[in-house]
Amino acid sequence: MTAAVDELAVDGDRLLRRLDDLAAVGSTGDGGVSRLALTDDDRAGRDLVVEWMEDLDLEVSVDRIGNIVGSRSGLTDGPPVMTGSHVDTVATGGRYDGNLGVLAGLEVVETLVEAGVTTQRPLAVGVFTDEEGSRFSPDMLGSLVYVGGMTLAEGLDARSADGVRLGDELQRIGYAGVVPVPRTAPAAFVELHIEQGPVLETEGFTIGAVTGVQGISWQRVLLTGQANHAGTTPMHLRRDAGYVAAAIATGVRRIALERGGGTVATVGSLGLDPDLVNVVARRAELTIDLRHPDERELRLVEAAVAELVAEVAATEGVEVAIERLARFEPVVFDETIVDLVAGVAADRDLPVRRMVSGAGHDAQMLARVCPTGMIFVPSHDGISHNPVEHTDPDDLVAGADVLLHTLLILTDTRGPGRVADGR
């Protein structure tokens, strides 16, 4: 059987069809999808996935925070090797973010069912609640509760911007399950996801073997200067909060370029008050998003930015208040699994690159409790969280094939074979 298992391949058309069918739920009519967590549209998406799981004879269990796991027995007992992702989307989302990881998991299962293959260890496909965090903060809430990083009570008490409680919405849509959290740790976890960035496409790679997730530092900076008439106030008598905000934004870019080595820094939100053409801004507010795969480097970047902010504001006589919005240390994935993904891809003659994820994913939560890795496929123009989000069908299928063989090896169903040479 080993030779046959080595040559298994997913049914690409079937995978693409499922992606189409799921994208029809909450379709925005422009190629995009809107299924905010725990809305009626999210329920409809979940229902469809559960229906497919049941068609594949998976044992479906829902936990108290609404995570769905479809399990398939192996030849031996023990915790399953798990794959999966999420099916909630941002308000103007694309059709692949999250959905690909879940549906590729189902496609792997159906490929095994069709080939009559039972894995050695059990296999499971997970669908995690509220990964996007667009409706309930924080993002990756479901997987965080899954691994015990947040209590169930805290998770259920999360509130949307309009005051709705997550636990009430879970009840309402019928996904308040009975399985306790934190749940039993899987034997291993591998998530297939679109890159959501331009690196693979730009550099001509099909597969990313993800080595970890960047550390993230989010700050909001509030600047208070003095409103003044733009015509009557000489430059040297100004305390221009808007100028300080702009100088911080350009300085943050300069710091990112100077430090290099994977540093990314973004000022994505910036607003002035009173925001009038002929009034020097009294107040300005901006956000600073800093990311780096290495904690030590991230701290150096944060320090350089802090120095910049203090210096520019002091020179202009503007007061500064800084609010920390989020801070996550970098996550490093399991080296064996990273090597395995890279080897499986090379074995299939797919151009593969090791890379760090710039975005957060459920896998980073699972990494707290089990050996974890991720597989990336290219995002056209690096665009995601957008109706035009696109990945070439060949790349989607290639990613699912890499997932299939990675899972076959992790479940001890096939040996590494040529894979070791391909690293």
Next chain:
Amino acid sequence: MTAAVDELAVDGDRLLRRLDDLAAVGSTGDGGVSRLALTDDDRAGRDLVVEWMEDLDLEVSVDRIGNIVGSRSGLTDGPPVMTGSHVDTVATGGRYDGNLGVLAGLEVVETLVEAGVTTQRPLAVGVFTDEEGSRFSPDMLGSLVYVGGMTLAEGLDARSADGVRLGDELQRIGYAGVVPVPRTAPAAFVELHIEQGPVLETEGFTIGAVTGVQGISWQRVLLTGQANHAGTTPMHLRRDAGYVAAAIATGVRRIALERGGGTVATVGSLGLDPDLVNVVARRAELTIDLRHPDERELRLVEAAVAELVAEVAATEGVEVAIERLARFEPVVFDETIVDLVAGVAADRDLPVRRMVSGAGHDAQMLARVCPTGMIFVPSHDGISHNPVEHTDPDDLVAGADVLLHTLLILTDTRGPGRVADGR
């Protein structure tokens, strides 16, 4: 009589009392005033001023755009020497902007009435419609129509943000007068106004002899880049409209400082889209306000800014669209009147400085049709268009005294006397 006329002084308490009484109309309760043009509050303010004019036996005439002129006969006929300003305010206005110029004019008249002095030439006090432009665009609309710079039809058809027509509001509040516009040019025009900037206070002067009004260039810059994930998009693959906006804002400041010589440059409005912490901005919009007293210099500054915008945008791969919002050439006031104001102030031992106005004023419209000048008094902290707008009572009274004696000389009622030595 000449000696007595030389020693006339306004009644400061009476001036301050009228300022208090007018500030009570449309009071915002925090020291500020809200009398947007042609609202019920503006009508109430106008009614009070007209009542005072009638108490002083001025002949009140209202023209078709609602400008009010209170005239006092002189010993000779001919066009009057005029002073005045406006009594409309911005939504959160102060109590001196505009009001001071009108009420100091009335105080000059009452001082003459009390002293039994009839000027040689006629004297008039004007109250111009919609100077602020906060409700109906453009600002200085009434004085612009007064001098024939805009047709009556255009002026009456101006619409507020909520679609109300200026002409209808004039009718409604009872200030659609019958005097045709453009009106007869005065013999001369002098306006007393608060500086609305910090220069006089900072440098220790009481009186500004205003030499002209800066030229103004307003542009809106629209930048279109590409939205991208802040975590997954390497710095060198970004087309960040927000970064370009910030680089323009800091560059505009640099250009203003490099060119110096009275250049002021302001980015007072700046916004990003989608304006999210973790998304590289797809679009940015900012305004650029450039001012300079010399047209040639203003053009050089505009050219430097245009080069900056094009270069920064091209480097980042961001598209630029520029919309011109306003462009006024600098206005130069009559040299004789500027000298006269400076001389009168010096004669009264008031520290006086020649200066350019950074803000627009009705006087700049009158300058199109007659010899014109302005008198500035200090604004505490340079703050205006704000409830905390403040000028020391002594400075208000000093300004009114300078106005009195400037008008006495312009109406040929007193000779320049010591004034010539004081220049």
